[in-house]
Amino acid sequence: MQETGTGQEAFPAAGGGDVDVLVIGGGQAGLAAGYYLNRLRRDEASGRSGPAPSFAILHANREPGGAWQDYWASLELFSPAAYSSLPGYQMPAWTGQGNPAAGHVTEYLSRYEARYDLRVYRSVRATAVHAAADGEYITDTTRGRWTSRAVISATGTWNTPYLPQLPGAELFEGRQLHTADYRGADPFAGLNVVVVGGGNSGAQIAADLAPAASVTWVTRKPPRYLPDDVDGRELFRIATRHVRALAAGEPSPGTAASLGDIVAVPPVREARDAGLLQARPMFSRFLPNGVEWENGEQSAADVILWCTGFRPGLAHLQPLSLRTRNGAPATEPPPATRSADSRGLFFLGYGDWCGPASATLIGVGAAARETVAAAASAAAAHPVGSPRP
Missing domain, CATH: 3.50.50.60 (FAD/NAD(P)-binding domain)
Structure with a gap:
């Protein structure tokens, strides 16, 4: 064989x-x-x-x-x-x-x-x-x-994939998906999609969906973008410098996490600059047809897309x-x-x-x-x- x-x-x-x-x-x-x-x-x-x-x-x-x-x-x-x-x-x-x-x-x-x-x-x-x-x-x-x-x-x-558990999840009548299930924006055209996650996947998928769906991007803390000129080369250099310093018994010069959580690749940068990536705090519970925040505000949702790692x-x-x-x-x-x-x-x-x-x-x-x-x-x-x- x-x-x-x-x-x-x-x-x-x-x-x-x-x-x-x-x-x-x-x-x-x-x-x-x-x-x-x-x-x-x-x-x-x-x-x-x-x-x-x-x-x-x-x-x-x-x-x-x-x-x-x-x-x-x-x-x-x-x-x-x-x-x-x-x-x-x-x-x-x-x-x-x-x-x-x-x-x-x-x-x-x-x-x-x-x-x-x-x-x-x-x-x-x-x-x-x-x-x-x-x-x-x-x-x-x-x-x-x-x-x-x-x-x-x-x-x-x-x-x-990791999916958090929130109150009311069993009552939600829409779909719950994860980054691992996402293949593109077309199946979500015209739907209300809540994208959960303040990392790279959450930002990239929210940016990808924004032209096709009604997107609500929620994060546990305000999103932190790395400087626009920081890419994978710089992230690797920072990580290597950190590890080498620790191995030598020296203070760390810092990690990439100190700079931010999201690499501003061009599609993310364009969506951010166009005002399409306005993150909201995490919702507190599910409703049958949506989600609810701590202040009682409710939003309709057809899909919850967990970008939670x-x-x-x-x-x-x-x-x-x-x-x-x-x-x-x-x-x-x-x-x-x-x-x-x-x-x-x-x-x-x-x-x-x-x-x-x-x-x-x-x-x-x-x-x-x-x-x-x-x-x-x-x-x-x-x-x-x-x-x-």
Whole structure:
């Protein structure tokens, strides 16, 4: 059964297999990890290093591109193509207006995967990771069982949206959707839409909807726009400077959060300047046909669109009974985000707790390099197939 990429190995007849390092997730973080694992293999072939770990990447989706293939068409990157690339291969130039659109990123990730002939196995969802007594990991999937000495969890957050619960939600007769459900403005034409969320997704979707729908944008606190000249390059620079200062025991020079919460990409900037992004405070409860504020004012609503973020998709790790800190698994500090409870388990690409800007195209490369080095070291301590202690 041929999977993807020129020369990609077929599945064993029964599915699953044995590898040194198993990467769970084939989006941008998983591909960045694959790049560095593949480079270890090239270094071994050229005699520049010792044996490289065997590896496989499991991807739940049928097509390449990770979550980017599910984003709305008008979504664009915070930075130009030249500053939005994974390690080793620069994103091709974008010829449209503004910064690259989501579809351009999906195509880039597909090319990236093929360029490096990465071992990506598709339509394979990891359902449970178990720690065996001999230090191996047993990963059950929808298409067989995998054994490995190290696991890099890179499943992202897209499939675990967060929806707050407010009084009266069960009475609301309209639709409640999330950022993950949004594909464009056309289905909402002429409707009353309440967009909830003061981050980038909330601002971008409210701006996208404004010409087609009657939009009420609500946020828990007044929206804070970053300076108009701040883009993804500057955000990554700020995040890196912050982490390096802390690692050196120096005071932080500040984080991007000190500047604002919303990157003023051109569509957001245009809607803001046209007066179309007038945020209101959060409503207090649902009504059957709308929402109500603390002061008793009511507004009609056909749709509530929650742009309230995501949580790490880590259900496959429940059998490991990992501790949590501040809502995330307990880990050793970056750059290689190793589990504090399971020495061969690593996290990549979920957010800044996995390395500065590690949830972005430009930022995940550095975290992936360190994570792969640590995972390869863990696997080398007892490669799959070696005699048991």
